[in-house]
Amino acid sequence: MDYSGLRPAGGKRSSKRDLILNLFLQQKGHLSADDLYDLVRREETGIGRATVYRTLQWMVEAGIARKVDFGEGRSRFEPSFHHPRHFHLVCNTCHRSSEFLSSDVETLIEEIAAVRQFAPSQTIIQVFGTCEECRTGHQAMPLDGEATERVFARDALRIAVATERSGLAFYTRAARLTTDARGRDVFRKLAEDEQAHLGTLERRYRELLAEDPLLEDRPTFLFFKGAAEGIFADGTERLRAGIDDLQALLIGIRCERDSHKFFKRYGERFEDSEGKRIFLEFADEEREHRDLLMAEYRSLRERMGKRKKTKP
Amino acid sequence: MDYSGLRPAGGKRSSKRDLILNLFLQQKGHLSADDLYDLVRREETGIGRATVYRTLQWMVEAGIARKVDFGEGRSRFEPSFHHPRHFHLVCNTCHRSSEFLSSDVETLIEEIAAVRQFAPSQTIIQVFGTCEECRTGHQAMPLDGEATERVFARDALRIAVATERSGLAFYTRAARLTTDARGRDVFRKLAEDEQAHLGTLERRYRELLAEDPLLEDRPTFLFFKGAAEGIFADGTERLRAGIDDLQALLIGIRCERDSHKFFKRYGERFEDSEGKRIFLEFADEEREHRDLLMAEYRSLRERMGKRKKTKP
DNA sequence: CTAGGTGCAAATAATTTGCAGAGGC
DNA sequence: GCCTCTGCAAATTATTTGCACCTAG
Numbered sequence: 001m002d003y004s005g006l007r008p009a010g011g012k013r014s015s016k017r018d019l020i021l022n023l024f025l026q027q028k029g030h031l032s033a034d035d036l037y038d039l040v041r042r043e044e045t046g047i048g049r050a051t052v053y054r055t056l057q058w059m060v061e062a063g064i065a066r067k068v069d070f071g072e073g074r075s076r077f078e079p080s081f082h083h084p085r086h087f088h089l090v091c092n093t094c095h096r097s098s099e100f101l102s103s104d105v106e107t108l109i110e111e112i113a114a115v116r117q118f119a120p121s122q123t124i125i126q127v128f129g130t131c132e133e134c135r136t137g138h139q140a141m142p143l144d145g146e147a148t149e150r151v152f153a154r155d156a157l158r159i160a161v162a163t164e165r166s167g168l169a170f171y172t173r174a175a176r177l178t179t180d181a182r183g184r185d186v187f188r189k190l191a192e193d194e195q196a197h198l199g200t201l202e203r204r205y206r207e208l209l210a211e212d213p214l215l216e217d218r219p220t221f222l223f224f225k226g227a228a229e230g231i232f233a234d235g236t237e238r239l240r241a242g243i244d245d246l247q248a249l250l251i252g253i254r255c256e257r258d259s260h261k262f263f264k265r266y267g268e269r270f271e272d273s274e275g276k277r278i279f280l281e282f283a284d285e286e287r288e289h290r291d292l293l294m295a296e297y298r299s300l301r302e303r304m305g306k307r308k309k310t311k312p
Numbered sequence: 313m314d315y316s317g318l319r320p321a322g323g324k325r326s327s328k329r330d331l332i333l334n335l336f337l338q339q340k341g342h343l344s345a346d347d348l349y350d351l352v353r354r355e356e357t358g359i360g361r362a363t364v365y366r367t368l369q370w371m372v373e374a375g376i377a378r379k380v381d382f383g384e385g386r387s388r389f390e391p392s393f394h395h396p397r398h399f400h401l402v403c404n405t406c407h408r409s410s411e412f413l414s415s416d417v418e419t420l421i422e423e424i425a426a427v428r429q430f431a432p433s434q435t436i437i438q439v440f441g442t443c444e445e446c447r448t449g450h451q452a453m454p455l456d457g458e459a460t461e462r463v464f465a466r467d468a469l470r471i472a473v474a475t476e477r478s479g480l481a482f483y484t485r486a487a488r489l490t491t492d493a494r495g496r497d498v499f500r501k502l503a504e505d506e507q508a509h510l511g512t513l514e515r516r517y518r519e520l521l522a523e524d525p526l527l528e529d530r531p532t533f534l535f536f537k538g539a540a541e542g543i544f545a546d547g548t549e550r551l552r553a554g555i556d557d558l559q560a561l562l563i564g565i566r567c568e569r570d571s572h573k574f575f576k577r578y579g580e581r582f583e584d585s586e587g588k589r590i591f592l593e594f595a596d597e598e599r600e601h602r603d604l605l606m607a608e609y610r611s612l613r614e615r616m617g618k619r620k621k622t623k624p
Numbered sequence: 625c626t627a628g629g630t631g632c633a634a635a636t637a638a639t640t641t642g643c644a645g646a647g648g649c
Numbered sequence: 650g651c652c653t654c655t656g657c658a659a660a661t662t663a664t665t666t667g668c669a670c671c672t673a674g
Contacts, residue, residue, distance in 0.1 A: 014648070014654060033638080048656040053639065069383045071436075073664085074638055089430045100424055108417050109439060112535050116410065117444035117452065118401045124383075124438045127421060132429035140429065223424050324628060324673055345663075360631045365664065367629095385639085386663055 016047055020055045021064070028144040030068055030076035030097060070097070070126065082149040084269035086221070087125035093134035098143055101152075103224040103262055141218050148221065150212055153275040155222035156266050157205045160282065163259050164201060166230020168194040170255065173239050174248045183245050186296045190252070190289055197282060204278060224262065231255045231262075246304070249297040253290055260286035328359055332367045333376070340456040342380055342388035342409060382409070382438065394461040396581035398533070399437035405446035410455055413464075415536040415574055453530050460533065462524055465587040467534035468578050469517045472594065475571050476513060478542020480506040482567070485551050486560045492615075495557050498608045502564070502601055509594065516590060536574065543567045543574075558616070561609040565602055572598035 023039050024031065031039075037052045056077055059065035065077045070090050086099040105125070113120045133139045143151060171191035178184050209215055235251035260283050267279025335351050336343065343351075349364045368389055371377035377389045382402050398411040417437070425432045445451045455463060483503035490496050521527055547563035572595050579591030 016655070046656080050640075050657080051655055054654080069381065071381045089425065089428060089432075091430075092433065098428065098430070100428070102420055102424060105417055105420050108414055108420070108535075108537070109437075111537075112412055112414060113401065113439060113441065115535075116401060116412070116531060117448075118403075118410070118439070118441055119447060120401075120439045120441035121404065122440045124436070124440070125421075126436045127425060127430070127432045128434045128436070129425065129430055129432035135431060136429075219428060223420075223427075225420070225423075326629060326673070328630070358631080362632080362665075363630055 016051060017055050019043060020052060021059065024065065025079050030078050032074050032076050082271050084152055089127045091131035091134055092128055093130055098131065099148065099221065101222045103265065104226065143219055143221060147218060150208060150215060151218050151221045153208055154215055155220060156275065156279065157201055157208065159224050159227040161198065161201050161205065162227050162230040164194050164198040166232035166236060168198060170232035170236040170239065170252065173236055174252065177239055177243060178245050178248060180245050180300060183296060183300060186292060193285065226258065231259050246297065246300060249293050249300065252293045253297065256286050256290035256293060260290060328363060329367050331355060332364060333371065337391050342390050344386050344388050394583050396464060401439045403443035403446055404440055405442055410443065411533065413534045415577065416538065455531055455533060459530060462520060462527060463530050463533045466520055466527055467532060468587065468591065469513055469520065471536050471539040473510065473513050473517065474539050474542040476506050476510040478544035478548060480510060482544035482548040482551065482564065485548055489551060489555060490557050490560060492557050492612060495608060495612060498604060505597065538570065543571050558609065558612060561605050561612065564605045565609065568598050568602035568605060572602060
């Protein structure tokens with residue numbers, strides 16, 4: 001690994017700081033200040049505890065590390081490089097912790113904060129309990145620092161693929177069922193777009209697998225229930241012959257909004273990488289789709305307004 | 313308030329401990345050990361810091377208090393009497409915290425833990441940010457210790473009423489639409505049950521309002537998105553003429569399962585109270601309903617199996 | 625009478641700070 | 650040369666413990 005791109009914000013470089021930083025980044029799991037001090041002393045005895053504390057503080061300020069607190073009465077630190085913010089499952093027995101993200105949980109919490117007129121800046125979720133290994137002795141594939149970014153990308157891509165597939169199915173069916181000629185064209189265009197996206201995503205997914213042959217066996221990191229079957233799946237099911245064209249547009253608008261939100265949220269969590277680029281591009285396209293659908297919705301409603309309203 | 317029912321598990325009573333305990337329980341918000349020590353010294357100077365620490369420890373063991381840690385490098389304590397486990401919105405500016413519960417978030421986290429084969433025992437959620445008062449100067453109705461239990465009961469009852477209302481609508485419509493005579497009877501019976509529950513719930517809700525005239529103005533504590541419109545609302549919408557009777561039964565089964573889970577989860581969080589009793593009773597009834605529906609489902613399927621299958 | 629509770633002071637434990645000297649730019 | 654980093658030891662903060670003494674049951 002190459003960390004040379006690091007050492008951002010203010011502060012001189014120094015051989016001691018470099019040593020501490022490199023040892024920290026090589027470690028997996030969450031180190032306490034003292035864990036790191038011990039490691040450092042093993043390499044070079046002439047480094048004081050205070051320097052380790054000061055360096056950790058600097059790393060946190062510089063965004064290289066994040067402080068985490070599992071209520072042990074001391075802080076632990078995790079590298080943030082190639083490692084998005086996440087939540088923790090903390091084992092009460094072996095004191096190790098495993099990481100996850102949930103789009104659904106984050107959305108719910110944002111909604112709750114909004115109701116309470118609270119402007120959230122950061123959310124900590126710690127689920128304490130017993131891990132599989134401590135309960136059954138059977139050890140699962142670990143999700144260590146090295147792998148996290150790839151697993152994150154893998155999960156995000158899987159969700160994106162499911163979304164695009166279901167979007168494709170939705171727009172294809174919508175184009176077939178809609179009675180309005182203009183609406184049909186819009187749906188057809190979107191179906192083509194989804195098809196193209198899908199190709200890009202699947203290629204990127206294959207590339208990712210090639211980088212790590214065990215990748216598909218690693219546990220899920222990013223949970224997004226709504227997208228297990230694809231965001232549009234529900235909408236597609238509701239698209240039956242005779243459905244109101246306006247309804248179809250509304251379903252499409254809602255789905256595009258949801259998927260835009262998803263791509264945006266997690267695109268932003270990627271480090272600068274291919275994954276980030278793909279995600280943010282897709283987020284933009286979803287917004288364009290939504291705008292297209294909304295324009296079409298308004299237009300159709302206006303045209304319908306001129307006719308007599310029909311009760312279904 | 314009467315705390316005399318307290319002082320459970322081992323330990324002698326002593327005037328000092330009583331003094332500390334009572335001061336603690338009278339306080340609103342989350343006290344640090346030192347906050348409490350200061351309060352205690354104001355009443356009686358002859359009490360040592362160590363006693364306060366020891367008493368807090370005892371209170372936590374006895375289940376009178378809960379330790380909370382907002383990462384300030386010291387612990388805070390909150391009373392647990394008439395105060396269910398909850399999550400926190402913590403203001404970075406005024407350092408006060410406000411509480412909430414979300415059935416949806418809890419469900420999602422349970423599901424995630426299950427996927428990871430992790431047996432959860434306790435979940436901590438802390439949302440850091442800026443509260444309304446610090447942002448706009450406009451202060452909202454507080455949700456202090458005194459009120460929490462009633463607000464909890466209020467929210468739970470609101471959700472229960474919405475659930476029963478939507479259940480009533482669902483079963484009424486299902487009874488009307490179903491073509492099978494036996495199924496019709498089942499749906500009718502359930503509709504009657506829901507009607508009866510509804511009466512009980514609404515009476516209890518009115519009683520609660522009478523206890524605290526400001527109750528309806530206090531902010532939401534217990535969030536349950538699925539039940540905003542009632543758990544059955546979605547199912548009712550899908551009940552159209554010509555729907556497969558089996559489908560209707562399946563929808564009912566799923567809804568009863570969801571609402572059983574809800575009543576059970578939060579019934580258990582109530583202290584011994586009227587609310588707890590109502591909730592657990594209702595949880596049982598939902599399970600009975602589910603069993604009834606499941607039996608009917610099996611029976612209907614068997615009877616249908618004897619006929620030719622028809623493709624809709 | 626005796627297991628626990630209590631005050632006080634001293635001990636721990638994690639982390640920070642003061643200060644004199646060393647090192648990067 | 651100046652400003653920051655560093656080591657060391659001392660300070661700070663939250664919490665615990667040892668011990669002689671007290672008190673409820």
